[in-house]
Amino acid sequence: MSKKQILGIFLLLSGLSAHATDSLNVRTVGSWPYGLSRAIAVDSMDGHRYAFTGFGGGIFIFDVDTPSMPVKIGEVATDGYMIHQIVINNGHAYLACYDKGLWIADISDPHKPTITGNCPLPGLAVDLAISGGFAYVAGDTTGLFVVDISDPVAPALAGSYNDGGCVWGIRVRDTIAYVADGDSGLSLLNIKTPGIISEIGRYNAVYASYVSLAGRYAYISSVPWNYGSTDVITVVDIGNPANPLFAGSGGEAATRVEIYDSLAFSGAYNNYQIFINTISDSTHPQLKQNYTSSEWGNAWHFAYSPGYIYVADERRGMVIYDISNPANILEIGQYQVPNFITLAVADSHAYLPSYGLRVLDVSVPTSITEQGVCFLDTSNHFGALWDVDVRDSLAYGLPGDSTMLTFNVKNPYTPQIVHTLTLPVKYVYYFTICDTFAYISSDTGLIFVNIADPESPFVIGQYHGIADPVNMTVRNGVAFVADYYAGLKIIDVSDPAAPHEIGHCDITGDVIDVAIEDTFAYITAMNNGLRIVNIADPSNPFEVGNFQMSADSWIGAYGVEIKNNLAYVAWDTFGVRVIDVADPNNPIEIGYHDNNSSPYYTLAWDIKLYDGYVYVVYENWGLQVYEYYGPEAGVSSDNIDNEKRSLVFLLKDAYPNPARKKATISYQLPAKSTVSLNVYNVAGQLVRSMDMGAQQPGYFNIPLKTDKLSSGVYFYKLTAGSNSQTKKFIVLK
Known part of the structure; x- marks a missing residue:
């Protein structure tokens, strides 16, 4: 076999x-599931222009009356991982939610969008078209689905069709659906009766990953979605649906082809390029301009308004370009992807470091909303915060370079940087705040900052005896430091000006995080799982137990929190694991919320306990709130x-x-x-x-x-x- x-x-x-x-x-309590960007639509309502951009499992709505200054005015989330297509129709946004079927949002008031209904589908929703009271959903290997959307509150499956191909893209005109069917080419289906769909024609001389229509022609992209290569656009004459014929080819395209007026737009995956093709000669597209960004990204989806294109970039978020002069394309606006690896929770708010600081209201965990965001100036910093901690009305963030930023978050709607402290290192990583000191890991060891006066923080000491510090916990003047390659280091920091090591315990694996309860340290060591160390005598710590999920090197335990003899671990694609450590020699898993079957790569990175709930940030899936x-x-x-x-x-x-x-x-x-x-x-x-x-x-x-x-x-x-x-x-x- x-x-x-x-x-x-x-x-x-x-x-x-x-x-x-x-x-x-472990049950899900709430979610703020925003992440990578793969879908975008632009529409005008009530005299204003809005951009509807998919970020992970939800959409952000922007006022783009001034394209160079997009303003986020609303958000709405689904239960899924990734929005793949957005179609605006009659005051509603129809969302192809990759793993959760079709979702419908009422956007008649773009400041307060609401989900009205959804229709689960037995497949992966990757594209979408709306026509005559029906939604036509491309379902990948499970074929085409037709959903009755006459009642947006109760959309219902009305028909389906599966010829054994791979339906990646779909466009609908009158009673015909034009389906990009992978290896099976372009399929033309009679959809006059949604419950009885039949094929009326096919052009199978090309791999079809996406299709757009203009006049009597279908324009086909032949590059699979995850390929970094490009190819010409294939043009098929569909004037006679029963006999579609090759009409020509030309230009350049990658994953998708979006046509607006006489222009065809496409973008390259893993190689940030935008292709603008002209189809003035309908059967022979010609590359008009190839724009390459200086920043790495994946241009995934396009929307257009005269003089501008709006790009859903998987890694960079929404990017807006002025194309009024195609020979001189200008990037004029951007809204960064909300992707996170750490978090802090305090005073009914979650603070998420990303390309700046985001503040979420979690006072009602079942209904999480973003209240404010402060983006970083990328010309002065790396552009992304690595870590954040909060004390009173101030948040402290590390942008990865040689600085510590202080944010005033007293008004969560308008967080702002109020102080920048330059540190005597090249890079800073993670930190914790205890009393009036910030304890920071860096490329040269540890740095200690006195923050008693938030307006004038200053470096009070350093410790260079740790080669690769990551996270740490400080208790009673002692810092327990996760040293990536060397295990647990125990440092006396009772006098931050004169720190010194008092104990060390070798740990097998790459050590990431540490939490302390009573006389034990609980340490995450990537693929070597959770390690438990007796620290009753800090000068002589020793390992007493461990818990492992898998020996696979690509699955790791990252963040850890401990409370009442229960260790809560953010465990990579295994999601959240709850370990009973009452007997530290024999830890036992007693709960979990597992996302390793997610159709997207959703990594559980960091974890915090607050007010009886478990807060977890995921790469590509935002913030999830659980209850054990x-x-x-x-x-x-x-x-x-x-x-x-x-x-x-x-x-x-x-x-x-x-x-x-x-x-x-x-x-x-x-x-x-x-x-x-x-x-x-x-x-x-x-x-x-x-x-x-x-x-x-x-x-x-x-x-x-x-x-x-x-x-x-x-x-x-x-x-x-x-x-x-x-x-x-x-x-x-």
């Missing part, structure tokens, strides 16, 4: 569940009520799947049971058997070695007393 056959079987067995979110004893509700409430779904339930018998999917050398099998026991695990091949033969003996109620992870198993499909059966369950997994060498 080949690798392709095995993967095909795996995908068939996985089905749609590959995009589900798994959880145990106790080991006695074992549930393996994202149940949003607070009903307490007894533990249930649960067997989770193996991870990773497919596996190579090892898989992790996770399960939950409702009562003390004798437990065994058997593994069978597709012929039903027993190939591996494990006897775990008697185990107490709770949640368990066990490693299953697969290095000696041949590639193929296997079944694993867990038996615990009278309970048993069987699941499939793949071994791929």
Whole structure:
């Protein structure tokens, strides 16, 4: 059996569940899911021009009456990870939400947009067209979906069509849908009756990733979305829908082609270029201008108003260009992507460092809104804050260069920089504030800043005995420092002018964060998981226990918080994990909210506890708020009520799947049971058997070695007393 056959079987067995979110004893409370930008639309209402830009799982609305000064006036979020297309129609925004189907927002008041309804779809929504009371959604490998949107509050699936291709793009005119069908080319479908869709013509001499229409021609991009290459635009004559014909080619394009008037726009993925083609000669597009930005990005989607193009750049956010003179394209406006790796929470607000400082109102965690933002001057700083901490009405931020910034956040709607302190280093990384001092990690060790007078902070001391400091916690005059390559360093900082090391504990792995409770330090060490160190005697710390999710080098434990013998860990693509450390020699996972099945790369980076909730920032997915509700409430779904339930018998999917050398099998026991695990091949033969003996109620992870198993499909059966369950997994060498 080949690798392709095995993967095909795996995908068939996985089905749609590959995009589900798994959880145990942790529920989602609220979300501010903004991240990368992949969609944009521009429309005029009530005498004003607005840009509707997708950022992660929601959209920001901008007043762009003055394109060089876009002003954010509203936001609205879905439950998904990424908006792929936005269509404005009759006071509503229709959103192709990649993993969550079609969403509809009422934008009649762009300052206060609201979600009116959504229609889940059994596929990935990657493009969208609106016509005659219906939304036509490109569903990737699951085909085309037709949604009745006559009632925006209750959109309903009205039809579908799947010819086995890969539907990337769609445009609709009259009763015909023009579908970019991947390897199958351009497909023309009769949609007169949405419930009975049929093919009336096809042009299959080209790979079709995206399609736009102008007159009697379809303009096709032939470059898959994640390729950095470019190709010509293929022009197909669709005058006779039953017999579409090649009409010509020319110009230059990458992922998408958007046509406005006589211009065709496209952008290159992973190579920030904008192509402006003229189609004055309809069958022979010609490259009019190729603009290359000095900043790296991915120009993904375009919108147009006379003299300007608005670009949804995956990495740079919304970028606005003056193209009134195509020979001299000018970048005149930008709104940066809200992407984060750290956060602080205080006084009912979350403070997120990104390309500046964002202030979110989290007083009602179920309804999080952004109140203010202060962007950095990129000519003076790197442009992005690495870390932030808050005391009283001041926020302190590190932009990564040699400065510490002080923000006045007394008015959360208008945060502003009030002081810049230049530090005697080249780069600063992370920091913590304790009492009247800021403790900062840098490229030369630690720096200590006296902030007793916020208007005149000053460096009071340094410590150069740490080569690669990351995060730290300070308690009772002692700094516990995560030293990336060297483990835990314990520094006496009772006199910041004369710090000195008093203890050190080697830790296996790349050490990132540290939290302290009682006489133990809880340390995240990337792919070596959570490490627990006894610090009762700071001069002689020693490791007593550890908890690991996976030995894979690309999955790491990052942020950690500790409270009441529970360690909360931001664990990369594994999301949030809750570890019971009451017995530090034997830590046990008792809860989690797992996003490793997300169709997007969503990394859990940092974590904070505040007012009974767990706040987590994700790369590409903004801020998520969770609640852990106790080991006695074992549930393996994202149940949003607070009903307490007894533990249930649960067997989770193996991870990773497919596996190579090892898989992790996770399960939950409702009562003390004798437990065994058997593994069978597709012929039903027993190939591996494990006897775990008697185990107490709770949640368990066990490693299953697969290095000696041949590639193929296997079944694993867990038996615990009278309970048993069987699941499939793949071994791929």
